[in-house]
Amino acid sequence: METLELTQEEQFQARIDADMRIEPKDWMPDAYRKTLIRQISQHAHSELVGMLPEGNWITRAPSLKRKSILLAKVQDEAGHGLYLYSAAETLGASRDQMLADLHSGKAKYSSIFNYPTLSWADMGCVGWLVDGAAILNQVPLCRTSYGPYARAMVRVCKEESFHQRQGFEIMQTLCEGSPEQKAMAQEGLNRWWWPTLMMFGPKDSESPNTEQSMKWRIKRFTNDELRQKFVDMMVPQAEFLGLTVPDPNLKWNEAKQGYDFGDVDWEEFWNVVKGNGMCNQERLQARVQAHEEGAWVREAALAHAEKRKQREAAKAVAA
Amino acid sequence: MSQKEWPLWEVFIRSKQGLDHKHVGSLHAADAEMAIQNARDVYTRRLEGVSIWVVESKHVHASNPDDAAAFYEPANDKIYRHPTFYQVPDSIKHM
Amino acid sequence: MTDSPMPAQATTAPTPEVQANLFPFVLQLADTSLILAHRLSEWCGHGPILEQDLAMANIALDLLGEARSYYQYAAELEGKGRTEDDLAYLRSAVEYRNPLLVEQPNGDFAGTIVRQFIYDCFHYHLLLQLKSGPDAHLAAIAEKSVKEAAYHIKWSSEWVIRLGDGTEESRRRVEKAINTLWRYAGELTTPSAAEKALQAAGLVPDYAAIQAQVDAHVARVFEEATLPVPQGVFMQKGGKDGRHSEHLGYLLAELQYLQRTYPGLQW
Numbered sequence: 001m002e003t004l005e006l007t008q009e010e011q012f013q014a015r016i017d018a019d020m021r022i023e024p025k026d027w028m029p030d031a032y033r034k035t036l037i038r039q040i041s042q043h044a045h046s047e048l049v050g051m052l053p054e055g056n057w058i059t060r061a062p063s064l065k066r067k068s069i070l071l072a073k074v075q076d077e078a079g080h081g082l083y084l085y086s087a088a089e090t091l092g093a094s095r096d097q098m099l100a101d102l103h104s105g106k107a108k109y110s111s112i113f114n115y116p117t118l119s120w121a122d123m124g125c126v127g128w129l130v131d132g133a134a135i136l137n138q139v140p141l142c143r144t145s146y147g148p149y150a151r152a153m154v155r156v157c158k159e160e161s162f163h164q165r166q167g168f169e170i171m172q173t174l175c176e177g178s179p180e181q182k183a184m185a186q187e188g189l190n191r192w193w194w195p196t197l198m199m200f201g202p203k204d205s206e207s208p209n210t211e212q213s214m215k216w217r218i219k220r221f222t223n224d225e226l227r228q229k230f231v232d233m234m235v236p237q238a239e240f241l242g243l244t245v246p247d248p249n250l251k252w253n254e255a256k257q258g259y260d261f262g263d264v265d266w267e268e269f270w271n272v273v274k275g276n277g278m279c280n281q282e283r284l285q286a287r288v289q290a291h292e293e294g295a296w297v298r299e300a301a302l303a304h305a306e307k308r309k310q311r312e313a314a315k316a317v318a319a
Numbered sequence: 320m321s322q323k324e325w326p327l328w329e330v331f332i333r334s335k336q337g338l339d340h341k342h343v344g345s346l347h348a349a350d351a352e353m354a355i356q357n358a359r360d361v362y363t364r365r366l367e368g369v370s371i372w373v374v375e376s377k378h379v380h381a382s383n384p385d386d387a388a389a390f391y392e393p394a395n396d397k398i399y400r401h402p403t404f405y406q407v408p409d410s411i412k413h414m
Numbered sequence: 415m416t417d418s419p420m421p422a423q424a425t426t427a428p429t430p431e432v433q434a435n436l437f438p439f440v441l442q443l444a445d446t447s448l449i450l451a452h453r454l455s456e457w458c459g460h461g462p463i464l465e466q467d468l469a470m471a472n473i474a475l476d477l478l479g480e481a482r483s484y485y486q487y488a489a490e491l492e493g494k495g496r497t498e499d500d501l502a503y504l505r506s507a508v509e510y511r512n513p514l515l516v517e518q519p520n521g522d523f524a525g526t527i528v529r530q531f532i533y534d535c536f537h538y539h540l541l542l543q544l545k546s547g548p549d550a551h552l553a554a555i556a557e558k559s560v561k562e563a564a565y566h567i568k569w570s571s572e573w574v575i576r577l578g579d580g581t582e583e584s585r586r587r588v589e590k591a592i593n594t595l596w597r598y599a600g601e602l603t604t605p606s607a608a609e610k611a612l613q614a615a616g617l618v619p620d621y622a623a624i625q626a627q628v629d630a631h632v633a634r635v636f637e638e639a640t641l642p643v644p645q646g647v648f649m650q651k652g653g654k655d656g657r658h659s660e661h662l663g664y665l666l667a668e669l670q671y672l673q674r675t676y677p678g679l680q681w
Contacts, residue, residue: 026384051459051467058455062672062681063499064448064485067455068478074458075364075471082361082464086345089327095347096324120672120681152344159365170681178679286460294462296587297523300580301349302323307579308350325463346465349576356569357465360472 021147024090040088041098045109047081049283053117076159083152090148103288114277121188127167129196140220175241190246198269200227232258328354333370340372432615435608437491442511444484450516451477476562483555503673507662514653515598517662524587527573528595534567535628536602543619571635578639600649
């Protein structure tokens with residue numbers, strides 16, 4: 001038995017090394033399945049919870065055009081959550097169970113959404129910075145080893161591309177506007193810069209799962225690699241906007257052809273992960289409340305479907 | 320979990336007239352009508368479709384990957400099924 | 415500009431009376447779509463299940479798009495250089511012309527469904543008429559919007575049926591919502607002064623005929639939902655003349671907050 005298991009695992013790894021996709025009914029190591037369920041559902045939860053900080057501004061958007069764009073964008077996040085839950089369901093996880101884990105605090109979601117959105121500039125910052133960071137994380141996942149996850153990510157990335165642009169456009173409009181608007185944009189960047197850098201996760205040296213995940217190709221770059229890429233990408237964009245990145249240690253490094261930058265406040269990072277962010281409680285509470293208040297609706301639809309089925313069956317018998 | 324979840328449905332979309340329906344993902348719905356509408360709201364927000372099929376996931380029967388060798392490899396050596404197997408003289412056109 | 419038949423060939427130039435009344439009527443359509451879209455958008459992220467969260471956002475987006483078309487037309491009719499955003503963001507509650515129904519708070523899902531159903535019944539049948547009406551601009555907007563409204567009415571009708579003929583709790587909730595909201599249904603087909611003037615000119619359809627179509631649809635849906643159609647309800651009105659419930663002021667305070675706080679800026 002043991003030799004057979006070994007062979008299976010080796011065959012599995014060989015397929016991954018050959019960049020072949022794993023599909024739902026294929027044999028896979030338990031740990032691969034568990035890790036994927038954790039990663040995909042965490043990603044789905046992030047989309048779901050991520051609707052809240054922006055949803056918060058739909059009713060206050062400053063023009064009809066912005067209102068439409070923001071609503072469409074937050075709706076996309078619901079869609080992305082749904083694609084990802086679907087992908088996780090192909091691994092045998094039920095959406096109900098995943099939601100229960102979110103609601104009980106057992107499952108995590110991206111900590112960035114535990115920061116409050118305080119001004120209209122935050123809609124710019126979330127789109128430009130947060131979605132920008134998310135895209136860096138997500139694009140490589142379009143080639144991840146698990147087929148349904150990769151396909152969901154292709155769809156997500158295709159839709160996500162407008163999100164970052166609309167965020168940048170908000171920032172650009174603010175920066176080209178009145179002094180008050182420019183200040184609003186700078187204040188937003190000041191608050192969002194560091195939390196965004198935290199989105200890539202702990203330093204590689206503190207990220208014990210990275211090696212296995214890279215081997216399975218469910219992660220394709222390390223946290224630090226992506227963080228560096230992000231800084232290199234965003235600093236010129238901030239300069240274009242005429243905004244100052246709030247990092248006194250930020251400096252171009254000619255030798256590495258990239259920026260050197262200051263260290264993230266890891267104490268803050270771990271605190272927010274542990275539930276002590278400004279909005280951890282509100283975010284979770286909002287999700288739990290929506291789910292609980294929706295219970296009677298979901299139940300009614302099922303009850304009605306059942307009644308209708310029985311009536312149709314009775315009609316068929318009569319006929 | 321005291322309450323039952325809405326059933327899971329597989330969604331197939333025809334992206335334009337003349338093409339096959341293609342599997343795009345899944346969703347939850349209480350009944351078939353709702354599944355079609357949910358599919359419209361979830362999977363065709365950007366003009367991705369002109370027709371939708373939904374099938375309750377539990378009704379999909381799939382082949383077993385363990386049978387892959389028995390199922391698909393026997394086709395490997397039937398190269399005579401492909402037109403490239405045959406030599407056609409250069410002077411013969413349109414074949 | 416539009417595929418609709420050109421009205422200018424069939425009719426003479428609009429009378430001053432039509433001109434004076436068309437602007438408030440188009441504004442009323444715009445305000446109605448905007449306020450209902452705004453209410454629906456409050457659900458975004460809080461729906462009973464992800465799939466329905468997406469459905470409600472889609473309806474809100476349709477209505478928002480429709481509102482923008484009307485505001486743009488209204489701005490053009492007024493001809494004073496105001497934009498869609500000026501009209502939406504810089505008018506006070508007494509200047510808003512939406513009927514009372516659409517400004518009512520979401521309540522629970524049943525409340526939202528019943529409000530939507532009452533409005534969809536009217537909206538769909540109104541658009542059917544407007545799309546073949548003599549005003550080419552309105553006809554073009556209606557032509558596009560009626561397809562969306564056909565989906566909305568399907569969605570809300572099915573939900574009324576599910577909730578009415580679902581569980582005891584859903585029935586109790588949907589009945590409560592009907593009792594709360596039915597009194598706002600009558601205003602939709604009670605013509606305002608502007609609507610009366612436009613009806614006389616043939617630009618706005620006969621509301622008695624629309625009411626009959628609405629009644630027939632309501633009767634069909636309620637029968638399937640096993641719900642009684644409310645009878646003899648006293649109908650509230652005033653929204654179309656700017657006399658609103660208290661809810662609209664709060665809604666506008668939120669909607670208009672940025673434009674009011676920082677006047678005259680681009681966003």
